[in-house]
Amino acid sequence: MFILGDARSDWADREGGRRPPTSTLYCERVTRNVVGTNGNSVRHAPGLQSHAADGRLHDGFGRVGTDLRVSLTDRCQLRCSYCMPREGLEWLPNGNLLTDEEVVRLITIAVCDLGVEQIRFTGGEPLLRRGLEDIMAATTRLRTVSGRSPETALTTNGINLAKSAVALKAAGLQRINVSLDTLDPDRYARLTGRHRLGDVIEGLGAAARAGLNPIKINTVLMRGVNDDEALALVRWALKRGYQPRFIEQMPLGPQDTWQRDGMVTAAHILAMLRKELTLVPAHPNARGSAPAETWIASGAEVADGVVPLIGIVGSVTRAFCETCNRTRLTADGQLRSCLFARDETDLRSLLRGGASDREIADTWRVAMAAKQASHGIDQVSFLQPARAMSAIGG
Numbered sequence: 001m002f003i004l005g006d007a008r009s010d011w012a013d014r015e016g017g018r019r020p021p022t023s024t025l026y027c028e029r030v031t032r033n034v035v036g037t038n039g040n041s042v043r044h045a046p047g048l049q050s051h052a053a054d055g056r057l058h059d060g061f062g063r064v065g066t067d068l069r070v071s072l073t074d075r076c077q078l079r080c081s082y083c084m085p086r087e088g089l090e091w092l093p094n095g096n097l098l099t100d101e102e103v104v105r106l107i108t109i110a111v112c113d114l115g116v117e118q119i120r121f122t123g124g125e126p127l128l129r130r131g132l133e134d135i136m137a138a139t140t141r142l143r144t145v146s147g148r149s150p151e152t153a154l155t156t157n158g159i160n161l162a163k164s165a166v167a168l169k170a171a172g173l174q175r176i177n178v179s180l181d182t183l184d185p186d187r188y189a190r191l192t193g194r195h196r197l198g199d200v201i202e203g204l205g206a207a208a209r210a211g212l213n214p215i216k217i218n219t220v221l222m223r224g225v226n227d228d229e230a231l232a233l234v235r236w237a238l239k240r241g242y243q244p245r246f247i248e249q250m251p252l253g254p255q256d257t258w259q260r261d262g263m264v265t266a267a268h269i270l271a272m273l274r275k276e277l278t279l280v281p282a283h284p285n286a287r288g289s290a291p292a293e294t295w296i297a298s299g300a301e302v303a304d305g306v307v308p309l310i311g312i313v314g315s316v317t318r319a320f321c322e323t324c325n326r327t328r329l330t331a332d333g334q335l336r337s338c339l340f341a342r343d344e345t346d347l348r349s350l351l352r353g354g355a356s357d358r359e360i361a362d363t364w365r366v367a368m369a370a371k372q373a374s375h376g377i378d379q380v381s382f383l384q385p386a387r388a389m390s391a392i393g394g
C-alpha cells in the first residue's frame with residue numbers, strides 16, 4: 001500500500017520551499033510513495049533546455065513522449081513461438097526488479113514532471129505481478145498536468161484475468177488488450193506451449209462483465225500456422241463485443257523465428273478480410289500516434305451497441321515511427337526510447353543511489369532526446385535488440 005501525501009508539501013520538498021511557476025509541468029501528486037524524495041538540488045544536464053523548455057519528453061524529430069509502457073515482469077506462463085523460446089529465458093534476478101514503490105515513483109515522475117498522459121502495463125505477463133492492483137490504484141490517483149487521471153491500459157495473455165478483472169477495474173484500469181492467436185485448443189497449446197485457451201476465454205468474459213471497455217484482442221498471424229483463422233477470429237470477437245486487432249510479427253522473438261519474406265503483412269491481412277467483409281477506414285485522415293489503422297467492418301454479426309472496429313498494426317510494413325510517442329520502462333528499471341533501441345538508460349541505479357526526482361526526470365529527458373528516428377527493420381544495418389520482447393515489455 002502507498003501513503004497518501006499532500007501535493008503542495010511534496011512540491012515544497014523538491015523545490016526547497018518554492019512553489020514552481022505554473023507554466024512548468026508540475027502536476028498534482030495525490031500519491032506519495034514510501035520511497036520518498038531526497039530533494040537534492042541539481043543542475044540541468046547541459047543542452048537540455050533547448051530540447052525541453054516545457055519539461056516534456058521531446059526528441060530530435062519533433063515527437064513528444066506522452067505514452068509510457070511499463071513492464072512489470074519479464075516472466076510468463078506461456079511460450080508464444082514468436083516471443084519466447086520453448087525452454088524459456090533466464091529470468092531477471094529478483095533483486096534487479098523494481099519494487100512496487102520504485103515503479104510508482106518512476107510513474108509519478110513520468111506523469112507529474114514529464115507530462116506523460118497514458119500508461120500501459122505489460123510484461124512478460126503483468127498479471128503475474130503481485131502488486132499490480134496497488135500499482136494501478138496509485139497510478140490512477142495521480143493527476144496529469146491537465147488535471148485528469150492518466151489513461152491506463154493493460155496488455156495480458158488473459159490467463160489470470162477471470163480472478164483479477166473486478167479488482168483491476170476497481171483500481172481504475174480503463175482498457176485492456178488480450179492476446180489470442182487461435183480459437184482452436186490444440187493449436188493454442190502448440191503455439192503457446194500450454195493448454196490454457198479455456199482460461200483466456202473465461203478471462204475475456206470476466207473483463208467484459210467487470211466493465212473494462214474496449215477489450216481488444218491482439219493477434220499475431222503467422223503464415224501456415226494460424227493465418228487461416230483471420231476471419232474466424234474477427235467474427236468471433238465482433239459477435240462478443242471485442243475489438244479484433246492484428247499485429248505484424250516483428251523480429252523480437254527467438255533468433256531465426258522471423259523472416260521478412262515469411263511475414264503476414266497488413267496488406268495481406270486486409271485482402272483476406274475483404275474476401276468476406278466490407279472495410280471502411282475509421283479515421284481516414286487522422287491515425288495520429290495510434291499504432292493501429294482502424295477499419296469499420298460490415299458483413300459480420302456484431303454485439304448490440306458496438307461499433308465493429310478492426311485494428312491492424314503494420315509495425316513493419318506500415319511503421320508509425322514518425323508519430324511514435326512512446327517511452328518504455330523495463331521491469332528492472334531500464335529506460336528505453338524505442339522497442340528496438342540497442343541501448344538503455346539505468347534508472348534503477350539512480351533510484352537506489354538516492355537521486356532526486358529532478359535528477360531522474362532530467363536523465364529521462366536526455367535519454368528521450370536521443371530517440372532514434374525509426375526502428376530500421378528494413379535497413380541492412382538492422383540488428384535485433386539483445387533483449388527479447390517479453391523482457392522489454394510489448
Ligand code: SAM
Nearest residue numbers: 083123124125155156157179218249250389394
Ligand atoms: N504477456 C502479455 C501478452 O501476451 O499480451 C503482454 C506482453 S506481450 C510481449 C505483448 C504483446 O506483444 C502481445 O500482444 C504479443 O502478441 C505481442 N508480441 C510478442 N512478440 C511479438 C513479436 N515478435 N511480434 C509482434 N508482436 C509480438
Ligand code: SF4
Nearest residue numbers: 076078080083124157
Ligand atoms: Fe508470454 Fe505475452 Fe510473450 Fe506470449 S507474448 S510468451 S503471453 S509475454
